[in-house]
Amino acid sequence: MxxxxxxxxxxxxxxxxxxxxxxxxxxxxxxxxxxxxxxxxxxxxxxxxxxxxxxxxxxxxxxxxxQEPIQHVIGTTIFCGLEFEVSPDVLIPRPETEDLVRLIMHDFADREEVVRVLDIGTGSGCLAVTLARFLPQSDVTGWDVSEEALAMAQRNADNLKADVTFERQDILNVPASETRRFDCVVSNPPYVTRSEAADMDRNVLDYEPEVALFVDDNDPLIFYKAVANFCTQHLTKDGACYVEINERFGEATRQVFEERGFRHIQVYKDIHGKDRSIRATF
Known part of the structure; x- marks a missing residue:
């Protein structure tokens, strides 16, 4: 045998x-x-x-x-103990992004009323779906600019029996007609600068979507400015914003939120001791 x-x-x-x-x-x-x-x-x-x-x-x-990613070869990856479908249309969920889930769970797990969550740049849906599964009192919406990413996120939500509303929306061009308010805004936006590409492995550069990875060197914090600006109008008074960040721009990203009126801003490090995420509230 x-x-x-x-x-x-x-x-x-x-x-x-x-x-x-x-x-x-x-x-x-x-x-x-x-x-x-x-x-x-x-x-x-x-x-x-x-x-x-x-x-x-x-x-x-x-x-x-x-050097095709093994996650593409087998078609799935594990995120927070859940199995997500992945493809070259979406960024492969990373273990460090699980820190955002842990932060949000810590803050909202004991809340009894509905927690309205917005995941900006949802990609595979890993954050939106996981939060919908682990926070039963949540009402989760996921935004992305890519139709292919939204289709995959919906499949992951269906496969994992998570109730998430996915919408095509660009955080850089949110229409004035958008009036909803959210208790939790979370985002893992593009944050790798073009100049950093030279140091990256082929299994990332050749197989993962550029739109989900890169920003121009002349404005590396463009998405954080957009998310923070959005939160000034759409985050509830007691709400919180959570973002994954580029380790090179921890202090600069913190300042983006501070300049927009956030008063409690915490920069968290990952398991390697690098600045990796921010939690910000008013």
């Missing part, structure tokens, strides 16, 4: 575009995705499921060695 370890060893050996440790982690991810085997199962050399459908390993290895 076929067992897990030989396949794991072959995958680890043949995924050559990454350092050995990363290749081994990818092999574990592939075996879990296709056969439902956890890392402990692989290390214990468990028998493979008898009714398994064998994937085209050669094709998978070929794609990974072109």
């Amino acid at each position: 076929a067992t897990a370890r030989p396949i794991y060893q072959q995958l680890s050996k043949n995924i050559t575009a990454y350092p050995p440790e990363e290749a081994r982690e990818m092999a574990f991810m592939l075996l879990e995705h296709y056969f439902g085997l956890r890392k402990a199962d692989v290390l214990a050399d468990k028998t493979l499921p008898p009714n398994r459908t064998e994937p085209d390993w050669f094709r998978i290895i070929e794609r990974l060695n072109r």
